[in-house]
């Protein structure tokens with residue numbers, strides 16, 4: 001066996017705190033190591049060339065690269081040695097950057113630690129076996145979860161690219177938050193006018209299969225071959241018969257149902273179509289309010305429906321879909337007023353959230369686009385906006401900026417002036433974050449052309465005084481306390497992750513941060529990929545972002561799927577579990593522990609029971625290997641022998 | 654109910670300007686079956702002056718008392734004055750989370766404090782440990798004329814990390830305790846607004862202004878009585894009311910009672926027992942309507958019976974209308 005060791009400087013990243021030359025010199029002393037050197041940037045083109053040359057000149061058959069994390073460059077170096085004729089699994093990496101040079105400052109200690117780490121890698125590589133991947137067929141259908149603007153864009157781009165798309169939306173209509181907005185910054189174009197046609201395109205596209213009012217129940221499988229179970233929630237209305245005429249909604253005697261679409265600004269009927277442009281435009285019963293469910297009698301809608309679509313006995317239905325890739329576009333949620341006791345915690349009807357104000361501004365909203373304040377339906381003349389309500393506030397668990405509220409506050413201030421010319425808006429702000437194209441000009445316009453008064457300071461308290469709401473805050477530029485008597489107060493409440501985001505991440509086996517936002521594979525270089533291959537992100541589920549950014553990500557995710565599907569076959573990872581049937585006693589403990597259900601029972605010709613790994617399902621997690629009492633099940637590339645060789649390497653010195 | 658026992662740290666104010674708080678609290682606790690154990694040789698907590706000068710010294714003044722309590726039967730102390738409470742809790746939290754601070758403080762003390770005492774405001778003990786049900790059970794008298802707002806002041810619930818009780822922005826404990834007595838409590842936006850505290854001496858004009866706000870908001874929401882749990886708040890709102898009237902041109906005449914005095918009234922104690930004569934703005938006109946609950950219940954029943962007949966007729970008229978409408982559809 002002829003091992004070659006390459007120690008990388010990574011500029012000063014490693015060489016700054018590790019004596020790389022000494023590490024190389026130590027390695028030369030090890031039995032089996034015939035070549036060891038250190039190099040400035042091993043991952044660079046000449047760096048890789050040097051590895052190839054050494055393989056040829058020195059006749060190397062095993063390679064160790066001591067550099068950064070294998071997450072970064074393992075694939076790079078595997079390809080390098082493959083080009084030089086070695087099996088790609090004859091490479092080992094020792095992570096001497098993230099694990100050593102970046103975290104310790106003592107060069108002597110770091111160097112000693114690096115020597116041990118590289119020794120381990122040498123011991124491991126000498127025990128490595130050649131492994132070969134097999135290829136499997138890709139199911140070229142894609143699942144898009146979430147029908148907001150990001151999910152719709154992804155679905156349309158995939159479908160236009162010729163893929164079959166399954167779009168699953170939790171609420172009764174697609175459109176997401178954007179379908180609730182009035183106008184959009186920075187162009188003040190009508191939100192539904194630009195979104196509506198897209199929604200129609202989605203439902204009319206022959207390649208898109210839409211499941212509205214549905215949720216993901218189960219996800220099984222792996223990139224290229226996922227099996228999805230979708231729960232179609234009971235609407236109590238047969239959508240194949242419902243024509244969306246709205247007769248039921250008109251006659252339903254229950255008028256106090258919570259209106260999810262309008263965020264409670266108004267109430268709706270127990271049977272309702274969420275908004276006029278809803279896609280699909282179908283009715284649904286809310287059993288929490290429907291008299292047929294709460295009191296056991298009513299049945300008015302069943303009598304009135306001209307097509308007999310009402311069915312109070314309807315149950316949830318589970319349907320199965322097979323796909324090869326998944327785009328997650330589940331969007332975001334918003335803080336509720338109850339998070340703000342100092343602003344009344346929802347006790348004051350004239351203190352509302354930004355999204356509620358969008359509904360009040362909206363021509364198809366509950367006030368038909370007339371700005372009327374909730375308490376007495378009068379036109380407010382003084383409107384106060386409070387930015388960062390909950391955002392950038394560690395004590396509320398939201399240390400981050402919600403990204404788009406500065407912009408929509410400016411938009412709403414402009415629209416307020418448009419609707420009520422003799423009105424005055426005040427904006428309490430921490431700082432104005434408007435760094436997109438044309439954005440700063442927009443917030444300036446709100447101040448200079450529309451006369452919104454911006455007060456730099458936070459609001460301490462809001463309290464009622466007669467018919468007014470008094471907003472008390474600091475003006476930190478003047479260094480005084482200010483009180484504004486307002487008719488209406490709008491809070492730009494913090495953007496949080498979508499309800500149920502964490503549970504969805506667990507179903508998908510993708511990571512999420514402490515706030516429930518999904519984590520991309522690399523914050524700069526892989527912004528729409530996740531660490532689970534075949535699962536991609538789009539829109540605000542990854543972090544607060546506005547419409548342009550969400551749409552951009554939707555298209556980006558679609559292009560990733562299209563390039564993944566440009567091949568007919570994908571290569572499998574051979575680093576999976578394998579059963580030695582001679583050692584297996586058939587206890588089948590592994591079957592129970594495998595989190596991916598990748599192990600099944602097999603009966604041999606002689607009647608003996610043994611475990612068998614389903615290659616395509618095994619994710620290579622290795623849980624089974626520590627369960628097996630006889631060491632019969634081994635994870636390839638991480639066998640007991642290979643790991644023990646590493647342990648021996650550091651214990652012997 | 655087994656008798657609960659607490660060490661009782663009354664603090665200096667309750668021996669002087671807030672004597673009636675002490676008296677009424679003791680009576681109420683007796684009624685609720687709570688034993689208050691005297692703390693032998695207790696001393697001043699240090700109050701505001703100490704911690705503005707030296708944190709270690711301030712903590713030592715407080716910890717001296719905590720060390721004494723630690724040797725008593727009970728390790729839970731109840732403190733009526735929010736200012737004393739904050740000082741005691743701050744010393745305790747500082748000494749139990751920072752070993753070196755604890756050593757510094759203990760170096761000043763004859764007996765070291767080991768950190769075993771839990772301090773709770775008297776309101777917290779009544780609200781959490783005794784509970785609304787037990788509070789309601791002891792009521793003997795109704796006070797139908799009372800319309801109360803509960804005023805908590807700045808520090809009873811703040812800072813939240815120290816107070817560890819109720820909501821720092823919209824506290825509800827006192828509201829709920831008084832409601833449990835069957836007394837009307839009104840929502841009040843200035844529950845935690847500052848009254849000016851000790852600035853009554855150096856900056857009288859400012860305190861008048863702040864106090865004026867608190868009083869006028871109470872009047873605006875329709876209250877005729879303010880309930881408090883702090884000697885200094887009581888003093889600013891009650892004693893200075895006339896001053897406020899003179900400087901701000903108002904004509905307030907709203908009694909400011911300790912919540913324990915209100916409890917005492919509902920438990921049948923006489924105004925003399927509760928030392929109501931110590932109030933500057935008298936509350937006699939509110940107490941006059943006090944009536945035993947049994948009588949009050951009968952009175953209400955009679956009223957309800959009288960009101961029922963026309964109400965029923967009205968209902969009858971409305972009912973068919975609704976069904977007719979539904980059928981029409």
Ligand SMILES: Cc1cc2nc3c(=O)[nH]c(=O)nc-3n(C[C@H](O)[C@H](O)[C@H](O)COP(=O)(O)OP(=O)(O)OC[C@H]3O[C@@H](n4cnc5c(N)ncnc54)[C@H](O)[C@@H]3O)c2cc1C
Nearest residue numbers: 146148149150170176177184185330331332539540546547
């Ligand atoms: C008050 C306000 C005003 C705004 N104004 C503007 C503006 O003027 N201009 C602008 O650019 N941006 C604006 N925005 C931001 C804009 O709303 C977002 O950028 C945009 O909605 C993000 O789109 P999305 O598709 O990522 O998420 P969403 O719009 O949240 O859509 C996500 C969709 O996924 C669905 N979903 C969630 N969970 C699941 C699940 N588990 N299974 C299936 N489906 C699920 C949801 O029901 C929803 O339909 C504003 C936001 C607010 C709050």
Ligand code: SF4
Nearest residue numbers: 252271290291298301
């Ligand atoms: S059964 Fe009655 S209450 Fe329920 S949705 Fe139909 S009409 Fe409305």
Ligand code: SF4
Nearest residue numbers: 388391401402405406
């Ligand atoms: S966008 Fe503006 S208002 Fe929103 S959290 Fe960031 S700074 Fe605050």
